[in-house]
Amino acid sequence: MIKLNNISKYYENKFIKTFVLRNINLEINEGEFISVMGPSGAGKSTLLYIIGMLDTASEGEYYFYDEPVHKMKEKKLTELHKSHIGFVFQQYHLIDELTVLENLETPLLYQKIKTSERKGMVADLLDRFNMVAKKDLFPNQLSGGQQQLVAIARAIITKPKLILADEPTGNLHSGQGKEIMELLKKLNDEGTTIIQVTHSEENAKYGNKIIKLNDGWIEK
């Protein structure tokens, strides 16, 4: 599903290159649940953004379903990204001006899904996440765990093949964190490929494989 060949990422500043990722080679198959670990500043988030097509590598090749992502124009990237990938962040990143229901609806609007179908999908998801009563609240009226639930719901509403989660439980206490991890596990069992970044050994164990990053290198 994902194949990275010699991916590097650096920032150029006054002719000095600062490498964030170096010669990353990685292959991820459909259905896997990967945990990325490593110290702060190791490049974990950067790797996730590159895989999620929100950022581009400085060097190397990236194949997504055998298609060369590194050669694609922005329009194609946006297209691929929006139809296959869901994102979850440590800071939830819900849109403050929109209610829970509207936040869930927004990705479907970008996919130009018909109103009736859209309403149905949102209703299903609210039901599944037990959030029907909260649908008209704004993000700042929810607890952190609830916000992260909405964020995950928003990430999966378009039924992506791949979910990228950057420290999804980083801001939550352990009870809430566990709930989120169970949810991700369940999604993985249903067939969604998941890559998560985490600092917690315990959470890393939900995955079937751990990748350790250190100073931009993958530790073997």
Added chain:
Amino acid sequence: MIKNYFKIVIRNITRHKTFTFLNISGLAIGIAVASLIMLYVKFEWEYDKSYPNTDSIYRVIQRQPGNIFMGTDYFGVTQEPLGRTLQLEFPEVNNYVTMSSWKDVVINIDRKKNYEEDILYATAPNLFNMFSFEFIQGNPENALSQQNTVILSENDAKKFFGNDNPVGKTITVRENETWTVTGVFKSMPANSQFANYGIITSFETYASTLNNREQTFAWGNNSWCTYVQLKNGINPEFTQTKLPYIIKKYVNSATGSKKVREYYLQSLKDTHLYNKANFALNENGDIKIVLVLIAMAFIIITIASINYMNLSTARASLRAREVGVRKVIGANKIQLITQFVSDSIVYSIVAGIFALILDLLFLPSFNQLVGIKFSSTALFQPSFLIGFLVITLLVGLLSGAYPAFVLSNYQPAQVIKGDNAKGKHSALRRILVVTQFAASIALIACTFIILSQMNYIRNKDMGYNRENIIVLPLKDASVVKQLELMKNDLNRHSSIVEVTASSHLPININSSTHVKISGETGEIDVQSYQMYGDYNFLPTFGISIVDGRNFSKSVATDSANAVLINQSLARSLGLKDAVGKTLNINGDKYNVIGIIKDFNMHSLHQKILPLFIRMHEPWLQYLSIKTKSQDLPATIDYIKSVWNRYAEQRAFDYSFLDSDFNSLYKREERFAEIVSYSSGLAIFIACLGLLGLASFIVEQKRKEIGIRKVLGASVSDVVGTLSKQFLKLVFYANIIAVPAAYYFMTNWLQDFAYRINISWWIFVLSGGMALLIALITVSSQTIKAALSNPVKSIRYE
């Protein structure tokens, strides 16, 4: 999707009140100004263009090279037989109309009701066919075929006869002619040259009031407007090249004159805004005023849009995260641009609603400014509303495009990580602020220059006295016959110093002819302005005599063949000792009895030109009464009582010479008002934007301000550092504004024969004023921030 965008905008509008208020009020003023100007421009632009035949109608104007009159040698008047002759000679001339008018004619209905109306007389039925008059009663073909018949506009018919059927009723004109109403036509739109004419009669009826019919209708008399209609597809150039033939065959042979003249066909579409000829049926528009107004609308709209752009991009950093998130969940660039443009469109629509209210409130003042009476229903006509909507949407689109472009370009990987977009685009924001202030300052400088020229005009010694002089138009011959009795009665009052009757007022002498004298080298022929006066003309206006004497009652021949000439005429005739010389004026001999000091007899657009004054009672038109300044109301009452004694039928219309003088500069006055209002609005809107930016930056720098204060900075230090960056911008704006204003104003002043020099202090004043206003605006924000408790702002960051 759009619904989703709108929800966010509405929530933003209510959440960020200052931002919303500043943007909406700026945009509302901009849209209001632009839409009112659109109303005016449309009116002027469509003037005389509503007739089905407009495209094929031409006015014949003539040029008499060198015969400069009121600044031009083009004349809108021609000879009575011309139209007829053109149709006869040239097959491509389909139709012609010859017409002229009487102004302020006394009309009686049923011997009782009194009106003063303008009457048009024209070749009927040609007039009705060419300009497509719609008849409600009677018919165009024969309505005016009988003598002493008249047709009325719907409005005048109602005014004169109420709901009675006007056809068959009579109106009495000048108390001695009775004309029968034979038709009623649909009133012409306000932007038609016929709008003022509610009474139309035929040439034949007009001719019956003349006792010198032959002469009036001859090739020698230039006092008629001639319009021709060409067959479809005829190029007017084609006909125009044949016009010299007409001059040779008819004009020159009939008059025996070899005067050079040229005829031109001026398209009806150009006669209102591009008129360059003397004499027309109506006051003409002015393309310059139209263009200046369009420019002002553009400047004000731009300044308001810049506010939106600046405030939106400044706040963009606050929305950066939202953009990132939307991109992550699948938004593409187009969708984001659509979102932010619909944002600004919502703002502009809300602003549009307020603009419409502003339009309604300020329509009366606007009417006064442009001199047209638009009714408030004009604001609800579909054509206006469509234009209004277009302006509103365009403003939304223009102000939203740039912020949308900036926002949609944010890279999600950057903004989501918390990288702030702060500081970016601030260079462009600065440039835009400089632009706003440069335009505002230039307008302020122009205002000062225009006002000081107007002030110069008002205070310049014109060479005659115009204070405390009351002017009464003598209306018609029957009043002139009573003149001596009236003068006697008036002179009896202790507050009346001097009374004189004259054909013109010294503020505007607009009649001219040729003066000849035989000198050693042959005959000298000078074109000179002329007027008629009486014994008291010079003393009343305080015009001094440099040589010779005034008209005198004790010299019996004065009233027949004495002439006073001004210094310019004496000079033009090459006379050193003019007194006692004999001049030939239109074939009659006149003795020069005195030389009067040159005075400005026109607006200051023109230099002083030759003038002579004769005495001839039938041509007197104005009574000028010099009064003492105290107890004016009682004096006016007395004048009224005298007027009513001798001219009871005529309305008592008086004016002050001083205000008549000011009305010579109506155009300039209007121009001055337009520019000064625009500069006021421009600086106001620019300051709204500055206020927004200042409050935003202060908000952003809360923490920095707190730290500085903890480190020991005083309030004035903080205000100084914060305000300096804004004032620097206003200073740069000055550097751009000065040459721009200087350039435009030097151009404008070229039109005056007498003008001020643009002095440097005007620019110091306008720049200083803008700087002061900007300082006050910015300080309101910076001082507040500097005074706040530093601990608070540090802790809550």
